[in-house]
Amino acid sequence: xxxxxxxxxxxxxxxxxxLFMSFQKFFGLDPNPVxxxxxxxxxxxxxxxxxxxxxxxxxxxxxxLVIWPATRIRGAMLGALVALGAIAFHLSPxxxxxxxxxxxxxxxxxxxxxxxxxxxxxxxxxxxxxLALVIGALAVASYVTERNLARQRSRxxxxxxxxxxx
Numbered sequence: 001x002x003x004x005x006x007x008x009x010x011x012x013x014x015x016x017x018x019l020f021m022s023f024q025k026f027f028g029l030d031p032n033p034v035x036x037x038x039x040x041x042x043x044x045x046x047x048x049x050x051x052x053x054x055x056x057x058x059x060x061x062x063x064x065l066v067i068w069p070a071t072r073i074r075g076a077m078l079g080a081l082v083a084l085g086a087i088a089f090h091l092s093p094x095x096x097x098x099x100x101x102x103x104x105x106x107x108x109x110x111x112x113x114x115x116x117x118x119x120x121x122x123x124x125x126x127x128x129x130x131l132a133l134v135i136g137a138l139a140v141a142s143y144v145t146e147r148n149l150a151r152q153r154s155r156x157x158x159x160x161x162x163x164x165x166x
Contacts, residue, residue, distance in 0.1 A: 025056030
C-alpha cells in the first residue's frame with residue numbers, strides 16, 4: 001500500500017514540476033531568459049525558440065506519461081533525461097548555476113544586451129539549478145519506485161497457487 005502512495009506522490013509531484021516548467025517555455029517571458037542567455041553566450045541561433053520549444057514539448061510529454069501508471073517508468077526516464085540536460089546546461093559556461101533574474105534578463109535580452117552586460121545583473125542564487133536537481137531526483141525516485149512495484153507484481157504472478165500440490 002505504501003508503495004502505491006509513494007508511486008502516486010512522486011508521479012504527481014514530478015508531473016506538476018514538469019507542467020510548470022513546460023508552460024514557462026511556451027507562455028513565459030519572451031525572450032526566454034534561460035534559452036536567450038544560452039543563445040547569446042553560445043552563438044547558436046536555434047536555441048531560442050527551437051530548443052526551448054522542444055524542451056517544453058518533452059516536459060509536457062513526460063508529464064503525461066508520468067500521470068498514466070502504465071507509462072510511468074517511461075515518463076520518469078524522459079523527465080530524468082530532460083533534467084539531466086538542464087543540469088548539464090547549468091554546469092556549462094553557456095548558462096552557469098546562477099542565472100540572472102528572469103524579468104531583468106528578458107528585458108536585457110530584448111534590449112540587445114551582450115552576455116558581458118548580463119553578467120552584472122542580479123542572479124537567482126542557483127534557484128533554477130536547484131529546481132533542475134529536484135526534478136531529476138523526483139524522476140529517479142519515481143523510476144525506482146515503479147521498478148520496485150513492477151518486480152513485486154512479477155513475483156506475485158510467478159508464485160505458485162496456494163494449496164496447489166503437485
